[in-house]
Amino acid sequence: MIRLVRTNSGNTDFKHLVKLLDADLAIRDGEDHDFYHQFNAIDAIKYVIVLYENDTPCGCGAIKEMTPKIMEVKRMYTLPGYRGKGYASKILAELENWAAEMSYGKCVLETGKKQPEAIQLYTRNNYMIIPNYGQYAGIENSVCFEKILSQMV
Numbered sequence: 001m002i003r004l005v006r007t008n009s010g011n012t013d014f015k016h017l018v019k020l021l022d023a024d025l026a027i028r029d030g031e032d033h034d035f036y037h038q039f040n041a042i043d044a045i046k047y048v049i050v051l052y053e054n055d056t057p058c059g060c061g062a063i064k065e066m067t068p069k070i071m072e073v074k075r076m077y078t079l080p081g082y083r084g085k086g087y088a089s090k091i092l093a094e095l096e097n098w099a100a101e102m103s104y105g106k107c108v109l110e111t112g113k114k115q116p117e118a119i120q121l122y123t124r125n126n127y128m129i130i131p132n133y134g135q136y137a138g139i140e141n142s143v144c145f146e147k148i149l150s151q152m153v
Contacts, residue, residue: 002087003052004094009045013057014075017050021060021077025112045074049094051087058082061091063099066108071099073109076118088121096149105150110136111143119143 007014051059059078063071073095078088099107108130111118127145136142 001054002090004090005050005052006094006098007048007050009048009062011048011050013050013052014048014060014062017057017060017077017079018075020079021075024077047071047095047098048075049091049098051078051091053082053087059087059091061088061095063095063107065104069104070106070108071095071104073107076109076121083117089125092121092125096147100149106146106148108133108144108146111145113141113143 005011009015045062045064047064048062049060050057059082061076062074064074066072073092076088076091078091096107107127109122109127110132111122113119122145125147127147130144130146131137132139132142132144136144
């Protein structure tokens with residue numbers, strides 16, 4: 001049975017999954033990891049989804065306010081043994097629904113070129129590539145995306 005739980009960054013299962021995500025990203029990003037890691041603090045994230053298969057926490061994601069109308073998707077991760085089941089898309093859809101419920105009109109995100117499965121996930125879920133924003137502007141390894149949730153952006 002699949003269960004999506006809305007929580008916050010204090011959730012123990014979320015913290016554990018993020019540690020695994022950070023370990024994976026440290027390998028993928030190599031020398032660039034410290035640059036990206038500084039933007040991924042989780043101590044104050046109010047909107048977190050943890051996906052459970054039965055009682056096993058096997059995926060997570062979060063949203064964080066960027067502007068009063070835009071949420072930024074953060075900390076998306078699925079355990080390797082649970083990939084290919086559509087769990088990341090379920091987490092992403094729940095994050096989008098949560099953002100829309102709170103009247104946010106758009107979700108944006110950054111991922112790395114060394115994460116082709118993430119790029120594929122966002123493309124498959126109707127995210128469009130946009131110019132790199134904020135701290136990612138001019139960063140060669142970054143790819144930024146957006147998805148309009150409502151026309152009230």
